[in-house]
Amino acid sequence: MKFMMLVIPKGYEQAKPGTLPDPKMVENMMKYNESLQKAGVLLALDGLHPPSMGARVSFSGGKPRVTDGPFAEAKEVLGGYWMIQVKSKAEAVEWASRAPMSDNEIIEIRQVQDFSDFPPETQKHLGDFKDKQSPPRK
Amino acid sequence: MAAPDPRPAIDAVWRMESAGLIAGLTRMVRDVGLAEDLAQDALVAALERWPVSGIPEHPGAWLMATAKHRAIDWLRRDRLLDRKHQELGARLEAGASEAQDPEEGEIGDNLLRLMFMTCHPVLPAEGRVALTLRLLGGLTTDEIARAFLVPEATVAQRIVRAKKTLAEEKVPFEVPRGAELNARLSSVLEVLYLIFNEGYAATSGDDWVRPALCEDALRLGRVLSELAPQEPEVQGLVSLMELQASRLGARIGPSGEPILLLDQNRSRWDHLLIRRGLAALERAARLGGRGPYVLQASIAACHARAKAAAETDWPRIVALYDDLAERLPTPVVELNRAVAVSMAAGPAAGLELVDRLVTEPSLRNYPLLPSVRADFLKKLGRTDEAREEFRRAALLTRNARERELLLSRAAACGREGPPDPGSEG
Numbered sequence: 006m007k008f009m010m011l012v013i014p015k016g017y018e019q020a021k022p023g024t025l026p027d028p029k030m031v032e033n034m035m036k037y038n039e040s041l042q043k044a045g046v047l048l049a050l051d052g053l054h055p056p057s058m059g060a061r062v063s064f065s066g067g068k069p070r071v072t073d074g075p076f077a078e079a080k081e082v083l084g085g086y087w088m089i090q091v092k093s094k095a096e097a098v099e100w101a102s103r104a105p106m107s108d109n110e111i112i113e114i115r116q117v118q119d120f121s122d123f124p125p126e127t128q129k130h131l132g133d134f135k136d137k138q139s140p141p142r143k
Numbered sequence: 144m145a146a147p148d149p150r151p152a153i154d155a156v157w158r159m160e161s162a163g164l165i166a167g168l169t170r171m172v173r174d175v176g177l178a179e180d181l182a183q184d185a186l187v188a189a190l191e192r193w194p195v196s197g198i199p200e201h202p203g204a205w206l207m208a209t210a211k212h213r214a215i216d217w218l219r220r221d222r223l224l225d226r227k228h229q230e231l232g233a234r235l236e237a238g239a240s241e242a243q244d245p246e247e248g249e250i251g252d253n254l255l256r257l258m259f260m261t262c263h264p265v266l267p268a269e270g271r272v273a274l275t276l277r278l279l280g281g282l283t284t285d286e287i288a289r290a291f292l293v294p295e296a297t298v299a300q301r302i303v304r305a306k307k308t309l310a311e312e313k314v315p316f317e318v319p320r321g322a323e324l325n326a327r328l329s330s331v332l333e334v335l336y337l338i339f340n341e342g343y344a345a346t347s348g349d350d351w352v353r354p355a356l357c358e359d360a361l362r363l364g365r366v367l368s369e370l371a372p373q374e375p376e377v378q379g380l381v382s383l384m385e386l387q388a389s390r391l392g393a394r395i396g397p398s399g400e401p402i403l404l405l406d407q408n409r410s411r412w413d414h415l416l417i418r419r420g421l422a423a424l425e426r427a428a429r430l431g432g433r434g435p436y437v438l439q440a441s442i443a444a445c446h447a448r449a450k451a452a453a454e455t456d457w458p459r460i461v462a463l464y465d466d467l468a469e470r471l472p473t474p475v476v477e478l479n480r481a482v483a484v485s486m487a488a489g490p491a492a493g494l495e496l497v498d499r500l501v502t503e504p505s506l507r508n509y510p511l512l513p514s515v516r517a518d519f520l521k522k523l524g525r526t527d528e529a530r531e532e533f534r535r536a537a538l539l540t541r542n543a544r545e546r547e548l549l550l551s552r553a554a555a556c557g558r559e560g561p562p563d564p565g566s567e568g
Contacts (some may be wrong), residue, residue: 006193042365043369045361045364045366045369048419065471092355093155099156099159119392125397136286
């Protein structure tokens with residue numbers, strides 16, 4: 006089973022452009038990342054720049070509207086994710102519990118959807134879409 | 144505090160900690176059988192205590208401390224007369240109160256020491272494989288027996304003997320270094336790939352695949368690749384497993400029936416795993432690897448890169464199988480080579496190779512031999528012979544799903560009766 010562990014860092018919604026985690030935080034994170042990798046459960050991970058460097062495209066009346074970050078209304082924003090492969094949600098929870106987070110920070114655990122989760126008709130559409138994505142070739 | 148069912152959380156902790164726990168205990172008591180018993184005792188204690196007390200902050204350390212106390216009890220009860228065991232008891236008592244988690248690196252080292260111990264050359268090959276599957280892979284004796292096409296009692300005996308030999312020979316609990324490391328890795332790799340294959344094409348039971356077993360093997364493979372990043376064959380095996388695992392979801396149909404490689408919906412392949420597999424293969428190539436696992440991963444990569452079955456580079460696959468057959472001249476490799484040859488040069492060429500394997504004793508009960516032969520015969524229009532071979536394969540397989548597939552392919556060869564005059568040859 007694949008899970009995404011989504012990181013919601015405290016105060017990141019207000020972080021200035023170019024804000025990076027402090028070196029101590031990076032060090033702790035690297036240790037944790039290593040523990041995931043050494044346990045053979047880590048598939049992928051990424052960190053995200055703050056919302057002040059991003060934009061939101063919202064939709065209303067069939068029209069997109071662009072708002073540059075930061076977003077005044079946002080209370081919780083993503084700071085990054087881990088994709089892990091484990092036996093159960095309980096195991097993902099246990100891994101998340103061991104992450105080096107500060108008070109009031111959140112890790113949200115979400116299972117990755119599998120092809121077989123969808124009814125056959127939807128699977129067909131998913132298949133049609135994915136068929137158009139070329140796998141890496143040499 | 145609200146109390147949800149604690150069992151899944153305890154299971155999760157056990158899943159994360161047990162192998163390292165057994166490895167850590169083996170390091171102390173120098174006996175894998177005893178270590179396994181002590182770890183189990185600690186789990187029983189956790190199942191009694193944690194639902195009431197909650198899961199401790201450092202569950203791994205809790206389990207280890209509990210197991211150490213059991214070990215001390217055990218030593219007091221049975222072994223305290225012996226000076227060596229007195230020393231062990233003192234060492235355990237000194238360490239039993241440690242509450243902090245052991246270092247991440249130390250857990251990994253102990254796991255690998257355990258892998259190398261259960262794969263030690265002092266054991267016969269079958270003993271290494273059986274013991275490692277049991278202690279690190281968690282397979283039952285029966286599953287190991289089916290994977291190896293030998294009776295269950297034989298495997299049980301191998302495990303007992305292997306444990307006894309390890310104790311008698313006082314096999315050191317250590318990660319080998321230098322040239323010895325490389326020499327002993329191949330045995331570890333063989334074991335991991337066997338676990339993977341049992342999940343990828345279950346030899347018995349009602350499920351065609353057991354993805355969990357593949358994930359177990361991949362997990363151990365990824366762990367190993369962290370320890371031996373410079374070893375091309377480790378990267379090769381990890382690549383092979385990632386690439387094959389990428390097809391797991393596409394290997395079964397809506398009602399659990401097997402779907403063969405060339406019939407699979409390639410959009411269902413897991414592209415994240417394909418990318419990981421190709422990356423591992425590139426690491427192996429940078430290290431100059433051309434060993435059996437790197438070659439098999441290269442073959443798997445040919446399939447992964449083909450957008451459609453018809454675009455498969457069969458001549459390249461044949462060339463890779465030629466290399467593989469040179470380094471690993473086994474009947475099973477030869478059988479797979481025959482399939483590649485048939486795709487590149489036609490079913491008659493494949494049949495010629497397979498017919499040479501018919502008298503091979505080690506393939507006598509191997510369902511893939513008659514099913515491959517049947518496939519060639521069918522393509523050649525020899526449907527009566529093909530039907531017979533599909534049926535023979537169906538009798539040999541112990542996997543219910545595979546049997547259904549083989550019987551339906553036999554039925555697709557038409558009814559028994561006088562051969563179609565135009566189909567011979």
